[in-house]
Amino acid sequence: MSNSVVAKRYASALFELAQQHGQTGSIQEEMNELKKVFRDNKDLGELFGSPKLSSAKKKEMIANIFKGANPLVLNALYVLLDAKRMDEAQNVFEEFLALADDAAGIAEAKVYSTRPLTEQETNGISATFAKKIGKHSLRIENIIDPSLIGGVRLQIGNQIYDSSLSTKLDKLQRKLIGS
Missing domain, CATH: 1.10.520.20 (N-terminal domain of the delta subunit of the F1F0-ATP synthase)
Structure with a gap:
């Protein structure tokens, strides 16, 4: 925008x-x-x-x-x-x-995943995260990103929800190095 x-x-x-x-x-x-x-x-x-x-x-x-x-x-x-x-x-x-x-209660979202999401997965993500941001639904653009290894990264406006395996591994690595 x-x-x-x-x-x-x-x-x-x-x-x-x-x-x-x-x-x-x-x-x-x-x-x-x-x-x-x-x-x-x-x-x-x-x-x-x-x-x-x-x-x-x-x-x-x-x-x-x-x-x-x-x-x-x-x-x-x-x-x-x-x-x-x-x-x-x-x-x-x-x-x-x-x-x-x-006005329609719709938000734009980008979902990064390692493979194309099924319609059921897209609908589930839309329903779950739309409630979190106070909208009725999300208009999802699915972007394939093999570097995630697994899981998804969701971007709605300037908010990012990251449950990708690569991020979890990075956090684990930082914990192990830091201890």
Whole structure:
């Protein structure tokens, strides 16, 4: 998540509009897609930031590229364009997604393991740790890390829960050397 005050303001305004119109879920899906599009196409951000194209031409391009997008999303992009803040678009998408997740009681989590987790293991981790942080569920990204030897390491925001075998062995080694 970004630390941009500007992005937070734009995302908050869009989130409030989405809630008022009962479209939070659909806009959240579109924000995920926009985030991918802007991340995978760096030239797109540069194009919309280019002073060589008029604002009207840029708006026309946005309308064509994102044809079929929710009008609230298109208007948000137009507002960013008019305010010369297209460089903040990616941050706005991230902030909106964070607001939507927070409102739904969902937290992002990274689970490092030596092998892919089963659906049952993922659901168990989500249920257990969501309660610990006061959320309904976790959206888990499973990252394979053979250096753990066994067990898992879980990161939720800036909190880390580590029950990996490599960490336990390191602690044991420090105890043995220290005594």
